[in-house]
Amino acid sequence: MMAHRQHVPLVPLCLLFLLLCPTTGADDCTCSSQYFCNCNSQNLTGVPQSLNSFLTILGLGNNRITTLDSDALNRYQQLEHLYLYGNRMTTISTGAFRNLEKLFELELENNELVVLRAGVFQGLGNLHTLELNINKLRTIEAGVFSSLGSLVVLYLHYNELQVLTPEMFQGLGNLQQLHLYNNLITTVHPRTFSHMTKLQYLYLFFNKIHTFDLSSVSGLTSLRRISLYNNNLTSVPQGNTAPHLPGITHFNMLTNKVTEISAHSFSGFDNLQYLRLSYNKISVIHEDAFNNLRNLREIYLNGNSLRLLDGQIFSGLGSLRMLSLEQNEIEFISPDALAGLTTLDHLKLEDNKLKVFPDEPISGLQVSNLYLQRNLLSSLSDMSYRILDRTSRVILHQNPWKCDCRMIDFRRLMRGRSFEDQIVCDSPVELHGSKLKDVPAGELTCLIPLITWFEVTNSGPMKEGDTLSLVCEVWGYKNPEIVLQLPNGKQVSSTLRQSQGRVQVLPNGTITIYDITQEDSGTYVCIANGIGSTERSLYIPEIQPKPASQVSLNTVHMSKLAGGILGAIAAVAILALLAGTVWYKRRRTQADEQVLVDNVQVNETPEAAGETSVNVGDTTENTTTESESRA
Ligand SMILES: *[C@@H]1O[C@H](CO)[C@@H](O)[C@H](O)[C@H]1NC(C)=O
Ligand SMILES: *[C@@H]1O[C@H](CO)[C@@H](O)[C@H](O)[C@H]1NC(C)=O
Numbered sequence: 001m002m003a004h005r006q007h008v009p010l011v012p013l014c015l016l017f018l019l020l021c022p023t024t025g026a027d028d029c030t031c032s033s034q035y036f037c038n039c040n041s042q043n044l045t046g047v048p049q050s051l052n053s054f055l056t057i058l059g060l061g062n063n064r065i066t067t068l069d070s071d072a073l074n075r076y077q078q079l080e081h082l083y084l085y086g087n088r089m090t091t092i093s094t095g096a097f098r099n100l101e102k103l104f105e106l107e108l109e110n111n112e113l114v115v116l117r118a119g120v121f122q123g124l125g126n127l128h129t130l131e132l133n134i135n136k137l138r139t140i141e142a143g144v145f146s147s148l149g150s151l152v153v154l155y156l157h158y159n160e161l162q163v164l165t166p167e168m169f170q171g172l173g174n175l176q177q178l179h180l181y182n183n184l185i186t187t188v189h190p191r192t193f194s195h196m197t198k199l200q201y202l203y204l205f206f207n208k209i210h211t212f213d214l215s216s217v218s219g220l221t222s223l224r225r226i227s228l229y230n231n232n233l234t235s236v237p238q239g240n241t242a243p244h245l246p247g248i249t250h251f252n253m254l255t256n257k258v259t260e261i262s263a264h265s266f267s268g269f270d271n272l273q274y275l276r277l278s279y280n281k282i283s284v285i286h287e288d289a290f291n292n293l294r295n296l297r298e299i300y301l302n303g304n305s306l307r308l309l310d311g312q313i314f315s316g317l318g319s320l321r322m323l324s325l326e327q328n329e330i331e332f333i334s335p336d337a338l339a340g341l342t343t344l345d346h347l348k349l350e351d352n353k354l355k356v357f358p359d360e361p362i363s364g365l366q367v368s369n370l371y372l373q374r375n376l377l378s379s380l381s382d383m384s385y386r387i388l389d390r391t392s393r394v395i396l397h398q399n400p401w402k403c404d405c406r407m408i409d410f411r412r413l414m415r416g417r418s419f420e421d422q423i424v425c426d427s428p429v430e431l432h433g434s435k436l437k438d439v440p441a442g443e444l445t446c447l448i449p450l451i452t453w454f455e456v457t458n459s460g461p462m463k464e465g466d467t468l469s470l471v472c473e474v475w476g477y478k479n480p481e482i483v484l485q486l487p488n489g490k491q492v493s494s495t496l497r498q499s500q501g502r503v504q505v506l507p508n509g510t511i512t513i514y515d516i517t518q519e520d521s522g523t524y525v526c527i528a529n530g531i532g533s534t535e536r537s538l539y540i541p542e543i544q545p546k547p548a549s550q551v552s553l554n555t556v557h558m559s560k561l562a563g564g565i566l567g568a569i570a571a572v573a574i575l576a577l578l579a580g581t582v583w584y585k586r587r588r589t590q591a592d593e594q595v596l597v598d599n600v601q602v603n604e605t606p607e608a609a610g611e612t613s614v615n616v617g618d619t620t621e622n623t624t625t626e627s628e629s630r631a
């Protein structure tokens with residue numbers, strides 16, 4: 001903290017005025033000249049009244065003075081420095097300093113003051129520094145400081161102030177530093193500081209401020225710092241009108257409760273160089289939030305709740321050197337999210353949830369310090385290698401690297417750079433704990449998807465109109481896509497969200513084909529696409545025609561003839577279909593109408609398979625892979 005204990009040293013002054021060394025004065029005081037008396041730490045309960053009245057410096061610190069009545073200091077009208085720190089003062093009478101018009105510095109810190117009454121500082125027209133920190137101030141009456149037209153530094157930190165109003169600070173037109181940190185401030189009224197046109201430093205950290213209206217400082221062109229860290233702010237301070245804060249180079253909002261950075265949040269801060277927004281709850285940053293911050297050198301967004309970086313949030317930051325995004329929940333960085341950061345040197349992304357190495361977002365940058373440790377990265381590409389290779393400091397450790405075929409290109413580029421030591425395989429199990437640099441490229445393999453079975457799951461003979469249920473069970477890395485190829489060559493994928501009409505292929509391999517026709521017999525192929533692909537086929541033999549009774553009234557009579565002429569009945573049924581039986585058309589989707597037409601054409605020359613029940617026919621397995629496969 002700002003300790004001010006550099007009181008005028010006794011010994012050198014004593015030597016200087018050797019003759020005066022132990023000199024006139026009360027027994028409790030050591031006066032080294034007619035201008036300076038040190039009465040500190042003497043258990044005094046009041047101001048000594050027998051000292052030289054020409055004193056300019058009087059030390060009364062660390063005594064037991066409880067009150068300062070209005071005449072206590074009358075005798076010492078030449079005082080320039082008065083030290084009353086470390087006493088037990090609870091009240092100061094109005095007018096106690098009224099004759100100290102030469103006083104430059106007044107130290108009242110570390111007392112027990114609760115209230116500052118109007119008029120208490122009356123007469124201190126030359127005061128430069130006033131120290132009121134470490135008291136119990138809850139109330140500052142309107143106009144208390146109105147006689148302090150020369151005051152430059154005001155210490156009010158470590159008190160119990162709760163609300164700040166413009167009336168409290170009237171008359172401080174020369175103030176340059178206002179220290180209000182470590183109070184209990186919840187509310188700062190608009191325009192509280194507006195008249196302090198020379199204010200340079202405004203310290204408001206460690207309070208409980210929940211809103212801060214920038215119009216209370218707007219237009220203060222000398223203002224260089226506003227510290228608002230450790231408060232209860234839920235949004236970045238805004239003003240009614242666009243604030244104008246051209247002198248602010250540092251803005252600190254660390255440890256607040258901001259959830260969102262909206263468009264033009266910092267529009268008044270054209271010369272901002274350092275912006276600290278760490279340890280808030282920021283989950284949303286508007287694309288235009290930082291647009292105007294062309295001079296910003298460092299931005300700290302660590303310890304927030306960001307999940308994805310998209311849009312061109314940072315595109316206006318053409319002078320940025322440091323982008324600190326660690327300790328968020330970032331899963332994804334869009335390819336152009338870091339575009340425009342041509343001067344970026346430090347990119348901190350550690351302790352996030354990145355699953356994919358941000359090749360594209362980083363490839364256009366020239367960072368020399370890249371931090372990616374403790375993410376969920378599993379793979380590195382050849383582009384990743386080129387990025388890491390040109391970066392002087394890389395931290396990558398504690399990611400769950402999968403040392404498989406996807407890393408082959410990266411592995412082949414490895415040439416002993418020091419970052420390579422940090423890549424330790426998490427999987428496959430056989431390589432767990434090995435450094436990637438110690439695994440030959442040939443051992444980086446991928447398991448191709450495996451079709452464990454492909455079968456019909458409904459039993460008994462199938463006839464037209466039935467539902468055909470199949471299962472194609474696939475085991476493989478990263479849930480391979482399942483594609484079903486129908487006998488007519490059409491393919492249906494498990495990754496399509498939309499209904500495929502009669503044919504449904506679910507990601508778990510459950511396949512359903514509704515309302516089957518004879519055309520649905522034939523060879524089905526299940527294809528599993530993962531890293532490489534595998535396929536397996538299944539032959540569905542003949543599907544029985546629909547019993548004539550259900551087809552049309554005309555055929556009811558004929559069905560009774562039955563016997564060995566089933567083929568003929570089927571032919572009649574098909575003719576009925578060709579005639580455009582409404583019964584069918586109503587139940588079909590447009591897409592399937594084409595299938596229906598094909599169906600009829602094929603059935604004009606039916607192939608007799610000679611089987612009535614559906615069995616798994618010849619199943620063939622055919623595998624291909626894009627790279628070396630594990631034996
Ligand atoms: C002040 O009082 C304390 C205890 O009452 C005593 O120990 C100390 O010596 C006193 N100091 C002086 C300078 O008298
Ligand atoms: C912070 O502000 C919220 C309202 O925005 C309030 O409910 C809460 O009590 C405040 N917390 C503190 C510590 O003042």
Ligand SMILES: *[C@@H]1O[C@H](CO)[C@@H](O)[C@H](O)[C@H]1NC(C)=O
Pocket residue numbers: 506508509510
């Ligand atoms: C496949 O998924 C569907 C829908 O989610 C579910 O109804 C069905 O039981 C699953 N089948 C198996 C074999 O898990």
